[in-house]
Amino acid sequence: MTKLILIVLWGLLPVTLGQQDQQSPVVTLRNGKIRGKTIPVLNGLVNAYLGIPYAEPPTKDRRFKPPVPKTPWKGTYNARDYGNACMQIDDDTYPGFRGSDMWNANVPKSEDCLYLNVWVPSSAPKEATVMVWIYGGGFYSGVASLKEYEGQTLAYTGRVIVVSMNYRVGALGFLALDIDDAPGNMGLLDQNLALRWVQQNIGQFGGNPDSVTIFGESAGAASVGYHLLSPLSRHLFKRGIMQSASPNAEWASQSYETSKRRGRLLADAVGCPSDRGSQVMVDCLKKIPAGEIIYKEWVEVGMFLFPFHPVVDGYFVPEHPNELLRKQAFKKTEVLMGFNKDEGSWFLVYLIPGMDKDHESLLSREQYLQGVKMCRTHRNAFGLQAVAFQHTNWKNPNDGKHNRDILDDIVGDYHLICPVIDFASSYATSGMGTYLYLFSHNLSNNNWPDWMGVMHGYEIEVTFGLPISRTQDFTPEEDALARRVVKYWTNFAKTGDPNEEPADVAHRMDTSSVATWPRYDLTGRRYLEIALNGSFPRVGPRTKSCAFWQKYLPKLERNAANITEEERQWKDDFYSWRGEFMPDWRSAFKAFVERKDREKERCGT
Secondary structure (H helix, E strand, O other): OHHHHHHHHHHHHHHHHHHHHHHOOEEEOOOOEEEOEEEEEOOEEEEEEEEEEOEOOOOHHHOOOOOOEOOOOOOEEEOEOOOOEOOOOOOOOOOOOHHHHOOOOOOOEOOOOOEEEEEEEOOOOOOEEEEEEEOOOOOOOOOOOOHHHOOHHHHHHHOOEEEEEOOOOHHHHHOEEEEOOEEOOHHHHHHHHHHHHHHHHHHHHOEEEEEEEEEEEOHHHHHHHHHHHOOOOHHHOOEEEEEOOOOOOHHHOEOHHHHHHHHHHHHHHHOOOOOOOHHHHHHHHOOOOHHHHHHHOOOOOOOOOOOOOOEOOOOOOOOOHHHHHHOOOOOOOOEEEEEEOEOOHHHHHHHOOOOOOOOOOOOOHHHHHHHHHHOOOOOOHHHHHHHHHHOOOOOOOOOHHHHHHHHHHHHHHHHHHHHHHHHHHHHHHOOOOEEEEEEOOOOOOOOOOHHHOOEOOOOHHHHOOHHHHOOOOOOHHHHHHHHHHHHHHHHHHHHOOOOOOOOOOOOOOOOOOOOOOOOOOOOOOEEEEEEOOEEEEEEOOOHHHHHHHHHHHHHHHHHOOOOOHHHHHHHHHHHHHHHHOHHHHHHHHHHHHHHHHHHHHHHOO
């Protein structure tokens, strides 16, 4: 009897699969047909096309080279599952901890990884706005298939088409030796090819190639900035959204000299010759297993000292980002950008002694000074002293909570926040519509300790509308927050103004509780704080801190570069005196004045 049932079920299986194929959405692209799948979202449906190849696998001789467009295929390509992640190492600092595991690749890793994904509202949109996501990960990690990046809720709620792509990271994506076989910026060129794919194919999904907004977070936001700056990408999209990073940050680019030096160190680590020229070196590196290269690419370790970054190659990146911003040599369009309240805390628990996720991480004065030194915000001893002095609580230098929290500010402001504000200021100066935000809500499902605050990367779930989908543990208030953010982001993508919906929009979201987002300019410096209980126009932000990092400190370090050892020692002694004895002197002097005042009152004078 059991055998008979199995035979009957086996006979029905092809029919069931055949019916599923007939019901699955099919789209004809330039390279051939693809078959996706339909998934339920809230009260509707979204068609998802996953793992679409947009480039030939960058393997063998193509390793370290710019991408090659995918050649046509025969038949119908199965686009129901994500493609491979690009080669990278997982974060195993806290094994089994969701707060770090959630960012690790959730699909197999391979050099054959150049795939993209498309989510389309199933109601057959026409000329729909397109939002293309670029993931972060320090240019050494990241994958488009993470649950945090799933595009169906954003597509359905915002009535947009969402696209995401994989791009090469680490040495395989950014080794730059200034030769044809390893020119650098391969990961950015992967993104560029994916944007060209969107221009050529998105119309087949009902999308408008003239209404494409690219958005990303961290290294993905820096990538968005690079596409705004690059003459090779500017024509491939309409607008840009940058979350928590920008390409003018110190960590987001490196010179050919630095990349070559790290390339030689990598070659030494894997047993390739490093002293016989770049061509011999790269020929050897192409024969080394990709996993070994990724495992040994961390030749230098430090705060925001990632292995391989974009380079100023004179081709994709014509000049240093700061110089391009100074010349206003960027795409003239609207931009939206911002950051989270506690951008630096995530990086501290990985590198600073005395700080980890399982303790309050209260720091002594000595630990604070050691932490300042490791933050990589200074260029000489005078700069280090200035940073430490500026951020010390001189009323209580051993205030452990202050010492912990101020390191968060030091790292976040220097490496992320102030460069974003500087990028926004350059755009505002050019007259372009510029919108700046501060995200200040710590999500209820955040597994990191409360002291770490509103961390780097933890607005992404809201951006993609995950609290709306009710598939994870969010509160009703966070559902409302996500709807508000999705409205701002998709309005901006459609019109260039986060406050304005298209005139002919058929599915309007409730706008009654959404505050008006002011444009950012250098006169008013108005930005929007996005909080749980509402959105609030503010003035700033971080004006004093960024003035220190961008105006005072560089000038001090330049002027102090040639100071003699005797002068430096005098300055050390002065700082020591001011730090150790000045507070006591001030306290004693204040007590003396107060005592004299009381004596005068008693004497009636």
